[in-house]
Amino acid sequence: MARKEVPSLVKDEKLIQKRRGEMVKAAVNLFKENGFHRTTTREIAKASGFSIGTLYEYIRSKEDILYLVCDSIYEGVREKLNEQIGMTEGSIDHVKKAIAVYFNVVDEMQDEVLVMYQEVKSLSREALPYVLKKELEMTEIFEELIKQTVEQGELDLCEEEVKLLAHNILVHGQMWTFRRWSLRKEYSLEEYTKMQTHLLLNGVKNKSFT
Amino acid sequence: MARKEVPSLVKDEKLIQKRRGEMVKAAVNLFKENGFHRTTTREIAKASGFSIGTLYEYIRSKEDILYLVCDSIYEGVREKLNEQIGMTEGSIDHVKKAIAVYFNVVDEMQDEVLVMYQEVKSLSREALPYVLKKELEMTEIFEELIKQTVEQGELDLCEEEVKLLAHNILVHGQMWTFRRWSLRKEYSLEEYTKMQTHLLLNGVKNKSFT
C-alpha cells in the first residue's frame, strides 16, 4: 500500500506537481477557515489562481483534493522531522530531542495539522487507509527510537508500552493543535514541551510514596 | 455562560425533552455512519420516527441538532462519571480509579464520543464556546482530584503540571476512540487502561538511570 495515485487528465508530470502544489496550498487555507465541507471547489479554484475547469484537469473529485492535502501535510511533517532527527542509536536524550523537534514542527504547521486532524474522517473508505498508514509510519519513527533506547537499557518498557508511548507522543503533539483553545492560555510551546516531556518520561509519583 | 437554550415551537417542556431525546439518538447513529454534513435533516426525521415538519417544531436548524447531540453526550459522560466517582479527598488510588471509570465510560459511549470529537468543529462560532466550556468542566473534575492528591502529599506536581495531567487524561480517553483503528488491534480496554495509568503516573525512566 504505497501512496495512492490520483489520476490527472494532464500528461506533463512537472506541471501536475506544480498545479497540485498551488491547489493544496489554497485548499489548506480555506479548509482551515471553513472546513472541508463548507469549502467549495470554486473557491479552491479561485484561490489557486485558475479556473474551475482547470482544477478538474488535475483532480477527479473534490475528495481528491482532501487526499492531496492530507498527503502533503504528512510529507511536510515527516520531511521536517527527518531533517532534524538523525536516526542514530537510541538514548533518552535522543527521545527528548525528537519530542522537542516534533512538537516544534507541529507548532509551525499547526493550521495544517489541525485541518488534517479534523478532516481525515471525510475521506472515503477507499482513501482513508492510505492516510492512516502515514500516521502509523510516523508513530513507527518514535516507536523505533524508543525501542532502541530500551535496548540500550535506558528505558524500562515492554513492547506494548513502547508502542503506546509512541502513540502518546504523537497525540500530545496533535493535542497542542486541537486543544489550543485551552492550552495556549496556560503554556508557551517551550513550557508545554518541557512539561509534557517530563510527564511522559518521569511520571508523577511522589518518590516518598513509590 | 450556562447551557445554551435551544428554542422550540412546542410548549410542553416534557414533550420537548422526550422528542429531542429521540432526535438526538437517531442523529448520533446517523452522524456515526456518515458524519454531520452527509446526514440530511430528512434522514434524521425519518430515523427519529416523525416528519420533517415535526423535527423543525423542536429545533430551529440542523446545527441545533448537532449542538443537542454534543450537549447530550457531555451530559451522558458526566452523569456516568458522577455516578461512579465519589468526590472525596484525593489519593493516588482515587485518581487511578477515576481514570479507569472514565476510560470505561468512553469505551461504552465510544460512538457518541467519536462523533462529538469529529463534529464539534462544525458548530457555529456562536455555539462552540458552550461545548468547549463543557470540555473544560470535565477537565476540571480531574484537575480537582489531582490537586487534592497533591495536597495530600501523594503526588509531586506544580500547579501547571496538574492542569496538564488532567488534559492528558482526558485526551487519552478520547484517544481510545479516535485512534481505535490502531489501538484496538494491540490492546484490550483493560490493558490500555492499565498501561496508560502506569505511564501517566510512573513514567518510563529506568530507575538505574534516574
Added chain:
Amino acid sequence: MARKEVPSLVKDEKLIQKRRGEMVKAAVNLFKENGFHRTTTREIAKASGFSIGTLYEYIRSKEDILYLVCDSIYEGVREKLNEQIGMTEGSIDHVKKAIAVYFNVVDEMQDEVLVMYQEVKSLSREALPYVLKKELEMTEIFEELIKQTVEQGELDLCEEEVKLLAHNILVHGQMWTFRRWSLRKEYSLEEYTKMQTHLLLNGVKNKSFT
C-alpha cells in the same frame, strides 16, 4: 352579488363577529408591515391573542382573512364617509366637501387603505369580484353626487366624464397613500386636498389662452 359569506365552524354569530374583528385588526397591522404573503397564519393567530387552532375555527383559509380585511376596510371607509356626507342635492360645494372628507378618511386609515390597494390582487379569482364591487360602489357615491351637481347646472360634463371624474377622485385619494413616499415630502394633507380639488375642478389652463 352581496357580501360573500365566509363560513365558520363556530355557531355563535356574536362571537364570530368579535373574534373576526380581532383577527382583522391584527392582520392589518401585520400585512402593513410585511405584506400578505410574508405574514404567516401563526403570526396572525398570535397577534390576535388566540391559538392557531382557534383561528381556523373562524375562517377556512388564509385567504379568508385577506377577504375579511378588505371587506372590513371598505366598510370602515364607507361608514366614515356616510357619517359625514349627507346625501343631499348636488352642488360644487358639496363635491368639494365630499372630496375633503374622503381624503381625510383615507389619511386617517392610510395604512389600511395602502394594505388593501397593495394586496387585493392576492385574492382568488373567486373573491376578487366581491371586493371590486365595493370599490365600484364607492365610485358610485361620487358619481351620483357629481351627476346631481351636473343636473343642477353647476358642472358641465357628459355622462362618461362624470364616471371618469369619480374614478379620478377615488384614485387621487388612494394616491395619497401609495405615493406617500413622495407626496408627503411636498405637501400636507390640507395642501394636497386644496390643490387636487383645484386641479380637478378648475383645470390648469391659463385663461388668456382658453
Added chain:
Amino acid sequence: MARKEVPSLVKDEKLIQKRRGEMVKAAVNLFKENGFHRTTTREIAKASGFSIGTLYEYIRSKEDILYLVCDSIYEGVREKLNEQIGMTEGSIDHVKKAIAVYFNVVDEMQDEVLVMYQEVKSLSREALPYVLKKELEMTEIFEELIKQTVEQGELDLCEEEVKLLAHNILVHGQMWTFRRWSLRKEYSLEEYTKMQTHLLLNGVKNKSFT
C-alpha cells in the same frame, strides 16, 4: 444612487444581458399570471428555457429577478417615451402630445406596468429606493415639460401645482392598467386619453359658475 448592480457568476457581459433579457421576459409573463410570490424560481427557469442552476448563475436571489423586471420595465417605458417626445420648449400641445404618448406606451405595456405596480412592494427595503427613484425620474420628465409650458405663459400654475400635475398624469396612466377591470368597459384608450386630457387641463367647472 445610480442603477443598482446585480452581480452574476457569469463573466461575459453580453451573455448576461441576453440571458437576463430572456429571464425577465419569462418572469413578467409568469408574474402577470400568478404574481411574484406564487411564481416559483423553477417556473421562471423553465419558462426562460434553462435550468434552475443556470438561472442562479445570472442572479443571486428570486428578488433580483423582480428588481430586474422592474428595472427593465422602467427602461422600456422611458425608452419609448424618449423616442416619441422631443424635449423642446414647452407648450400645451406638447403636454397633450406627451400625455397621449405616455398613455399609449402604458397601454402597449399594460401587463408589464401592471405587474410592476403590483409587485414593487415585494422588493426589499434595500432595492426599493432604486425603483422609486426611477418613478420619480419619470415624474420629473412631465414636471419639466409642464414647468416650461408655465414659463411660456401657457399655463397658470405655481411650482407645487406643477409637481402635483405631473404626479397626476403618471397616476392616470397607471390607473388605465390597475383599474382596467372597470375603465375598459366604459372607454376605449382614445376616449380615455381625450377625456383625461380634457379634465386634467380644462377642469370641470361650468364657466357660468366660475
Added chain:
DNA sequence: CATGAATGAGGATTCATTCAT
C-alpha cells in the same frame, strides 16, 4: 369551543461536475 402538536408538500438555493469552445 379552544388548543397546539403533527404533517408534508412545496420552494429557494447550492455546488460538484461536465463538456463544448
Added chain:
DNA sequence: GATGAATGAATCCTCATTCAT
C-alpha cells in the same frame, strides 16, 4: 491545456392546514 457556462440532483427549511384531546 485552459476556460467558464450549463446542469440538476440534493438539501435545508417554511407554513398552511388538520385533528385528537
